[in-house]
Amino acid sequence: MKINKEDKFFIEKTKALKALSFVMDPELEVNIVDLGLVYEINFFDNKRIHVVMTFSTPGCPLGESIENGVKNTLAEEFPFYEIEVEIVFEPMWAVEMMSDSAKQQLGITE
Amino acid sequence: MSTLGIKNTPSMKAVIPFYGIAAISFLALTIMLFFSADAFNGDYTQENFLTIVHTAALGWGTMIIFGATFQLLPVIFETELYSDKLAFTTFLFLLAGTIILVFNFWIYSLGTMMQIGSGLILISIILYVLNVIFTARKSEKSSVQKYFIVTSAIWLLVTSIIGVLLVSNFSSPIFEQDPTQILKLHAHAGIVGWFLLLIIGVGSKLFPMFLLGKSSKEKLLKPSYFLINAGLLLFLTDGFIYGITYRTLIYTIIIIAGIILFLLFIFGVFKNRLRKKIDYQMKQSLLSMLFLLFAIIHVPVLIFKPDKLSCVFVYGTLIFMGWITSIILGMTTKTLPFIVWNNVYKDIVGKTNVPMPKQLYFDKWIKWQFVIYLFSMILLIIGIKLNSYLLLKSAPILMIIVAIIYNINVFKIIFHKSKI
Numbered sequence: 001m002k003i004n005k006e007d008k009f010f011i012e013k014t015k016a017l018k019a020l021s022f023v024m025d026p027e028l029e030v031n032i033v034d035l036g037l038v039y040e041i042n043f044f045d046n047k048r049i050h051v052v053m054t055f056s057t058p059g060c061p062l063g064e065s066i067e068n069g070v071k072n073t074l075a076e077e078f079p080f081y082e083i084e085v086e087i088v089f090e091p092m093w094a095v096e097m098m099s100d101s102a103k104q105q106l107g108i109t110e
Numbered sequence: 111m112s113t114l115g116i117k118n119t120p121s122m123k124a125v126i127p128f129y130g131i132a133a134i135s136f137l138a139l140t141i142m143l144f145f146s147a148d149a150f151n152g153d154y155t156q157e158n159f160l161t162i163v164h165t166a167a168l169g170w171g172t173m174i175i176f177g178a179t180f181q182l183l184p185v186i187f188e189t190e191l192y193s194d195k196l197a198f199t200t201f202l203f204l205l206a207g208t209i210i211l212v213f214n215f216w217i218y219s220l221g222t223m224m225q226i227g228s229g230l231i232l233i234s235i236i237l238y239v240l241n242v243i244f245t246a247r248k249s250e251k252s253s254v255q256k257y258f259i260v261t262s263a264i265w266l267l268v269t270s271i272i273g274v275l276l277v278s279n280f281s282s283p284i285f286e287q288d289p290t291q292i293l294k295l296h297a298h299a300g301i302v303g304w305f306l307l308l309i310i311g312v313g314s315k316l317f318p319m320f321l322l323g324k325s326s327k328e329k330l331l332k333p334s335y336f337l338i339n340a341g342l343l344l345f346l347t348d349g350f351i352y353g354i355t356y357r358t359l360i361y362t363i364i365i366i367a368g369i370i371l372f373l374l375f376i377f378g379v380f381k382n383r384l385r386k387k388i389d390y391q392m393k394q395s396l397l398s399m400l401f402l403l404f405a406i407i408h409v410p411v412l413i414f415k416p417d418k419l420s421c422v423f424v425y426g427t428l429i430f431m432g433w434i435t436s437i438i439l440g441m442t443t444k445t446l447p448f449i450v451w452n453n454v455y456k457d458i459v460g461k462t463n464v465p466m467p468k469q470l471y472f473d474k475w476i477k478w479q480f481v482i483y484l485f486s487m488i489l490l491i492i493g494i495k496l497n498s499y500l501l502l503k504s505a506p507i508l509m510i511i512v513a514i515i516y517n518i519n520v521f522k523i524i525f526h527k528s529k530i
Contacts, residue, residue, distance in 0.1 A: 023460055026451060026467050057319055059188035061119050061181070061448055065456040072460030095322060095384055107387040108322065 001038050009043035012078075016041050016049065019077040023069040026062050030105050032070070036097030039088065048082045049074055054093045063087065118184035122453050124197035126524055128177025129446050131205055133520040135169030136435070137513040143431075144506035150423050150494055157218040164215055166430040167300060168208045168231065172266075174438050175308060176200060176238055179259070181449055183242065186315050187249035187256060196241045203234030211277075220280035228270075228277040235270045239263045254331045258311025261339060265303025268346075272296040291353050295346050301429055302342050302365060309437060310334065310372050313395075317376055320392055320444060323383030330371040337368030358413050366406055373399060390476045394440030397484070401432030423494045431509070432487055439483060439516060443471055447523050454528050462530055470526045471519040479519075483512045 003013045020041075021033040032038055032053070040052035051070055055063050067085050074083045095108065142162050149158035180197045184190055191197065207230030214224040242263045246256055273296055275284055285292050314331055318324055341364030348357055376399055388396075405428035411421045447467035455464045486508035493501030 024466065026448065029466055029468070057185070059118050059185045061185055062452055064119060065452050065459050068456055069459035072458070076461065106322070106385055108384045 001033070001036075001040070012043050013041050015077060016043075016051075016074060019073050020070060023066065023073050025056065025066065028056065028106060030098075030102045032066065034099040034102035034105075035093075036099065036102070037066075037093060039091075047080055048084065049078060050084045050086065052086050052088055054088055054091075056093050058089050118188075118190055119449060119452055120180050120184065120191040120197065121194040122449065124191065124194040125177045125181045125449050127198070127201045127205075128173050128180070129442070129520055130524055131201075132170055132174035132177065132438075133513075133517045135165055135173060135208075136438075137510070137517055139165045139170055140506055140509040140513040143509060144503065147499055147502035147506070150420075150497070150502055157215055161212055161215040163297075163426065163430065164208070164212050166434070168204070169212065171305060171430070171434045171438070173204060173208070174442070175305075176204065178441065178445055179238075179242070179308070179312070181445055182312055182316075183245050183259070186253070186259065186312065187245055188251045189245065189249040192241050192244035192248060196237055200234050200237040200241065203230050203237065207231035207234055220277070222281075224277050224280070225274075228274045232270045232274050235267055239267050254335060255311045255315050257335055258307050258314070258331075261335070262304050262307035262311060265299055265307060265342070269296060269300040269304055272299060287350070287353065291349065294354065295349050299342070299346060302338065302345075305429075305434055306369070307335075307338065309434075310338075313437070314372070314375060316441065316444070317379045317395070320385075321379055321383035321388070322385045323379040323381075325375050325378030326382060327371075327375045327378035330375050334368045334371035334375070337371065338365050341365035341368065354413060354416070356413075359410060362409050362413065366409070369402065369406060373403065390480045391440045391444050394476075394480050394483070395437050396440075397480075398433050398436035398440060401428050401436055401487075405429050405433060420494055420497065424491055427487075427490055427494060431490065436483070439479065439512070442516070442520065443473075443476060443523075446520065447471060450523050450526055454526060458528075458530060464528075464530065470523045472522065475515050475519060479512055479515045482508050482515075486512060 001017065003010055003017065007013060017033060017038070020038055021031045023032045024030065025032055025035055025037070028035065035056065037055065038051065038053045040050075042050040042052075044050070051074070053070065055066065060066070067087065070085050071083050074081070095103075098106075098108070139162065142158075142165060146158040146162060149156060149162070176197075180191055207227050210223055210227030211231060212227075214220070214227060242260060246260050249256065272292065276289060276292055276296055279285055279289055279292075310331070341361045344364070345358060345361040348355070348361065376396075380396070405425055408421055408425040408428070411418060412425055415421065447470045451467040451470060458464060486505050489501050489508065490505035492498070493505055
């Protein structure tokens with residue numbers, strides 16, 4: 001996920017993304033940002049954060065934990081915000097969405 | 111953007127009891143194997159052997175597969191399990207039924223108690239089938255895996271009904287045919303219809319998931335499904351009416367063709383995998399497929415030389431101790447730690463540092479479990495082939511060590527408590 005420097009909430013989004021890089025996918029043991037699971041982080045003027053993300057597989061048995069991880073992490077970082085997480089499967093997650101670092105951690109060669 | 115409900119994890123009691131009892135059954139099975147080295151010289155319908163086979167098929171294989179299926183149905187069908195309570199009731203009936211049935215085989219008491227045991231198992235299986243079918247009906251997703259899993263449940267029901275009739279046949283004859291012929295039909299409805307279809311259904315989803323590989327041969331799964339079911343249906347119908355004849359070979363070839371298509375699919379996943387490093391759990395699971403291949407090679411001999419007992423025993427060992435045991439050993443630490451971890455840590459993830467699921471068991475022991483298991487299987491197969499008492503006594507000792515390692519890890523996971 002890339003953040004536009006012109007974005008009104010550039011600082012908040014950068015801070016949120018950094019915080020989310022500590023949330024791990026328990027199966028792959030790689031953080032969800034490097035895995036490319038976070039699609040969007042939207043901040044609103046009424047102190048609301050809306051995260052759009054996916055899982056590596058639909059029906060992921062650890063989905064609830066990952067979602068809680070995102071909510072808890074953002075709640076620590078932005079204590080006075082209302083946090084909403086939306087799980088989507090379109091576009092479907094693919095290995096190509098991973099960062100080079102994630103690919104390296106998983107020993108993936110293309 | 112399409113969204114999906116994510117609270118798909120079943121409750122602990124719908125899954126964990128199956129894993130715990132299956133682990134104990136595996137240990138009991140290996141101990142029985144040690145004390146039954148002589149059984150490999152005799153008839154496969156003798157009480158020792160029937161006890162071992164039913165401990166393997168029900169207490170070990172079916173027990174853990176029920177638990178794993180209840181855990182994985184939401185992943186595969188992408189919907190919640192129909193009923194956690196029904197799953198736990200299934201467990202209670204299966205546990206009670208298996209203990210009664212296996213104990214009565216051991217003491218060779220073929221009367222009312224054995225009928226009660228088989229009846230309880232049948233009730234458990236009916237409940238399992240209902241849970242699978244109702245979960246499948248809730249799911250909007252149509253996939254070949256769904257057909258494999260639902261059909262395997264129906265074949266399990268067929269296997270169980272034949273089993274109940276066989277037990278009743280001990281007291282008052284029901285079948286006009288030789289009961290050993292019906293026993294072969296019962297065994298293969300279970301091995302092919304239940305275990306094979308279920309393993310293909312679940313395996314074709316899990317192998318690509320864990321290896322991060324998409325098989326280019328996905329389209330082979332549908333013909334595989336039709337070939338295996340057609341071959342099995344013909345085998346059972348013809349076998350029931352005319353017994354085992356040369357035609358059995360034709361039906362076997364049809365089933366084997368279906369299995370080969372599945373193995374080609376797995377080979378495709380393996381070849382196209384992105385994750386080049388394969389852990390010991392996946393090595394163990396892939397080894398299971400080799401055992402399946404070796405077992406198939408023995409089938410023509412079983413048909414044309416059914417009195418060649420060493421071949422019958424090698425076949426049975428490759429199926430239960432090889433193929434089924436190996437895939438369970440491989441997949442347990444790929445599935446069990448996650449449901450426990452999810453239950454213990456899901457509410458505190460992100461608030462504090464939590465261990466990863468891999469840290470819930472002794473990961474380094476998995477390598478030794480794999481190596482000792484492989485040695486044990488090699489010794490066991492050679493022991494049966496050569497009819498060597500020494501090897502038939504030493505191989506189970508190694509298998510007992512495997513079962514102890516496995517039990518320690520399973521119970522370490524099950525009883526994991528948060529230290530936070």
